[in-house]
Amino acid sequence: MLDIKFIRENPEKVKEACQAKKEEVDVDRLLKLDKKYLRLLQKTEELRHKRREVSKKLPKKGTAPKYSKEELKKYEEETRKAKEERNKLLLEVPNLPAPDVKFGQSELDNEVIRTWGKKPDFGFEPLDYLVLAESLDLIDVKRASKVSGTRFGYLKNEAVLLEFALVNFALATLIKEGFQPVVPPALISEDSMLGMGYLAHGGEEETYHLTRDRLYLTGTSEQSIGPMYKDEVLSEEELPKRYVAFSSCFRREAGSWGKDTKGIFRVHQFDKVEMFAFTTQEDSIKEHDYFLSLEEKLVRTLGIPYRVVKMCTSDLGNPAARKFDIECWIPSQGKYRETHSTSCCTDYQARRLNIKYKDKNGKKHLIHTVNGTAFAIGRTIIALIENFQEKDGSILIPKVLRPYMEGKKKITKE
């Protein structure tokens, strides 16, 4: 959520941002609703003041100057409605892009800012990860579709060991960097989900909503880590507060019918190790760059070729002010595909969640939030299988993961 005061004072900037993000929000209507609300609020407060004056005098003098209870009630009701209407629209207003983010119309305007690693030269026709994984009995989507439907998968055997190796490797690396490990709830309240700003602009479509219990399944642990400090005031000394979370993630993939239908690249449920930080206003961009550097370090240590893409305005998403993706090389597709993403959400999430920090002078500010992928397990396993396949159909395990897999070097048929 943006600051309504900021919108009142800078309507043109906000309109520009909506346009740049390709999100249709009627800012003029919002301001009109806001004015209406303020007018009603003033009248309501006036009547309440009158009520207080009346009830103060009454017990002493016994005479009651008249104020209309019905009138107050009417105004209170109208004020409440006007506020509700205004807030509904206010929540739709996206965060402003950071100054260094390029204006762009679509993902075609995203900018590749760095490419790392040599694409493997196999000397044979590389196979698709699913073919390899099925022949090695690592992934089973056929039976998963029997049990659960489309877009699900079983990870089996060494793929499972790989998952836990990746988790342990990420945890070890990030704990060394001062991150606190956490396993968060995968079900969160409607309030928490709203606070993270993922329900606006059709976001509701993307999430599993358990209406009977009024809970949402989280699409990423960002959604359960952010609200941890809802309505709290942290002190500046404890910032940045960094978490590394492991959780299953659930996504309806409603807007991606027909896209990546094969295998486990795009599924309704996957596990992810996620980084999250609460920072000061001054440090959030620095923290965001740091998150990107950690993501690169993790991928580099595995040895997967990748590139870094800086998102243009239209590809930022609602809460983000700035966003990078890491795309890993997928040989069978001859393409880089997204495996990591890191966003700086400035105070957009914190305002809604009411998370603040006290600076050295005791002054309170809204906190800034930064999130980023450490490993999206499924996609990382895909990249590993594809890039480290050998001619005989076996898979070489990256050195750094071997200690977590009892020294195993290779996944082979035997």
Added chain:
RNA sequence: GGAGGAGUAGCCUAGUGGUCUAAGGCGGCGCCCUGCUAAGGCGUUAGUCCCUUUGGGGGCUCGUGAGUUCGAAUCUCACCUCCUCCGCCA
């Protein structure tokens, strides 16, 4: 799921229809006294919104929402959360 209890400012707590415009303690902050494992004294210490001539004025918030009343922290109802016990359960 059932029975009982509780929810008051950062934390702990007082409070039974109108001086509650919420007392006190702890913690924090400032100053004073002192002078070495310190102790004490004085003061200060919630958030949020609106208006403003920038002096200030006003509203709301005692878990949340409704109700009763001229007036609600206080009475009524519903809901939420936590605690205790019971039931079920990995």
